Amino acid sequence: MTTSVIVIGGGLVGTSTAYFTAREGLDVTLIEQETIGYGASGRNPGFVWLHCRNAGWALDVSFAGRKLYDELKEDLPVSFEFRADGGLIYFTDERQAPVFEEFVAARRSDGLDMELIDGKAVRELVKPIREDVLGASFCANDAQINTPTVVAALAAGAREAGATIREHETVLEVIYDGDRAAGVRTTNGTYFADYVVVASGAWTEKLMAASGVDARVGRERLQVIATKPLPAQIRPVVYGPLTAKQYELFRALPSWDESAFLSPIEIETGSWMLTLAAQRANGEILLGCPMDYPADVDLSPTLSGIRATAENIGQDFPGLKDAAIDRIWAGVLPFTSDMVPIIDEAAPGLIVAAGHVFGNSSGPMTGKLVSQLIRGISPEIDLTEVRWGRTLDPIVPGVAVHW
Ligand SMILES: Cc1cc2nc3c(=O)[nH]c(=O)nc-3n(C[C@H](O)[C@H](O)[C@H](O)COP(=O)(O)OP(=O)(O)OC[C@H]3O[C@@H](n4cnc5c(N)ncnc54)[C@H](O)[C@@H]3O)c2cc1C
Missing domain, CATH: 3.50.50.60 (FAD/NAD(P)-binding domain)
Incomplete structure (x- = not known):
């Protein structure tokens, strides 16, 4: 049977x-x-x-x-969007640099294809990013799906x-x-x-x-802003430095200093940013994400979340300051x-x-x-x-x- x-x-x-x-x-x-x-x-x-x-x-x-x-x-009968252009976490503050050096060394020993790249290399991969970006951890194993x-x-x-x-x-x-x-x-x-x-x-x-x-x-809510389609300008998937403090891997490093990875808007709103940017094949750029922990599955974006995203992304991606917004949404991620x-x-x-x-x-x-x-x-x-x-x-x- x-x-x-x-x-x-x-x-x-x-x-x-x-x-x-x-x-x-x-x-x-x-x-x-x-x-x-x-x-x-x-x-x-x-x-x-x-x-x-x-x-x-x-x-x-x-x-x-x-x-x-x-x-x-x-094997699947219809196609889906997949791009293997790697991923990076950029940093912008001198105090963050030693943490990234340690992070890259540790990850390489875990078997990842990772390197530290300089600010110029970051700007070539992520066109709208701020001029004074200092560098990034870049991982060739990362990819992107729609x-x-x-x-x-x-x-x-x-x-x-x-x-x-x-x-x-x-x-x-x-x-x-x-x-x-x-x-x-x-x-x-x-x-x-x-x-x-x-x-x-x-x-x-x-x-x-x-x-x-x-x-x-558990339930963790993250909010996302999608721009209207723009010319291709971001190849890898991109995280910002504030995101580092969400990961135990960073927090456990000897040089870790949380104060170097915390922004005034996070202190004000009481919620951390998972700063990110990713461009899909149709040109839209997805931006985010403030995080909070609702009691039930709550799929509503909030004014304070959108404000925190606009401020954080506005600061780090001056090239997107006039980007037209197409959609805003929230999703709830499960965790144990x-x-x-x-x-x-x-x-x-x-x-x-x-x-x-x-x-x-x-x-x-x-x-x-x-x-x-x-x-x-x-x-x-x-x-x-x-x-x-x-x-x-x-x-x-x-x-x-x-x-
Ligand atoms: C904004 C955001 C950003 C994220 N970024 C990333 C990322 O970059 N990389 C990554 O790997 N992960 C990311 N995640 C996490 C990732 O989305 C989840 O790990 C993944 O989607 C979980 O898949 P799932 O099938 O378990 O849950 P879901 O996709 O949530 O599917 C569960 C489904 O069950 C249905 N359901 C629930 N209860 C019932 C019921 N009683 N009866 C019938 N149907 C029911 C729901 O409607 C839902 O469709 C992100 C999540 C969010 C919200």
Whole structure:
């Protein structure tokens, strides 16, 4: 008899799970409360970012995930936008320079193709940036995707392999037969299956609570501004110096000094900036991102967030000061207290695949790993670090986390 699978959520994780399971002949139904790509996967600026991935599971899955894009380009029935032009974190203050020197040396020893480049090289790669930029860490392993196009291509691949995708239908709870997950109850009815895969991103804590399960997946909101299309002027994906303090990798360096990476607008608004810029193939430039930690999934941009972005980007990218704005949005990124996702059979028949901070590099790989778990094949990346039963701290809304 064919194994049946219900996947909850149509983001990178859910659509890749549907694709990799349907491709192996399993009977797959994906249920999405809105439309495919409605969550974080449809709202993020597309950094396939190995640059700051912690050594261990995070870096291993990211190397594998980066490589997987080459296969997906060949195998999926529709194309998606992918560019392998590397990524950089620029710096503008003399006090930041020694931190970047240490950072690059440490990352090279972790196996990344990284170098320190000077201000002139940065200006050649990122035309609208400020004249006095001093340098950057540049990582050739980084790449860029137009994330909604990847989700759409994975969904097309899943459909082509026989999966059913049901949009505008919300899963209300997972139902059980004794200890075993037996299906889901939705706004449309009840469905039974051999396996239920929870790929509901930042909504996971709420969904699992409906069945009395404590899933410690938090919510971090990031806001994005998209310009109208502009001539090509930014090749790599770009982070600014304020972003460094979001990463434990930077914070753990001997020369780390947080005061050199903090701006007045962050102190005033009480929320940190993940300064970033990325230009898509159609010319639009995505800019961001202020971060905060709402109690529930809140997809509204805020005036203070947009003001902080405008001030920070306005200062660092004078070449964009007159850029016309096309759209503004917010997305909510899922996370766990140890910053790697949960990918495991949490109860018989119930697979949790949620809590992805860096889903662009790890999301498509997760679908492949979940397919291997369901088929009883040893996963090609060891899943000990991302097991369900590990100790995770409870999520406290409003409290900032580092990645
Ligand atoms: C602004 C922003 C910037 C980011 N930048 C990057 C980046 O540069 N690089 C990177 O790697 N990552 C980035 N991320 C994180 C990345 O987007 C996530 O890691 C990834 O999208 C998670 O994918 P997912 O499939 O787990 O979740 P999601 O994409 O959120 O998908 C979950 C889906 O489940 C659906 N769902 C939820 N509950 C239910 C239910 N009860 N019933 C049915 N459907 C349900 C939701 O509607 C949603 O579509 C960013 C995130 C944001 C918001």
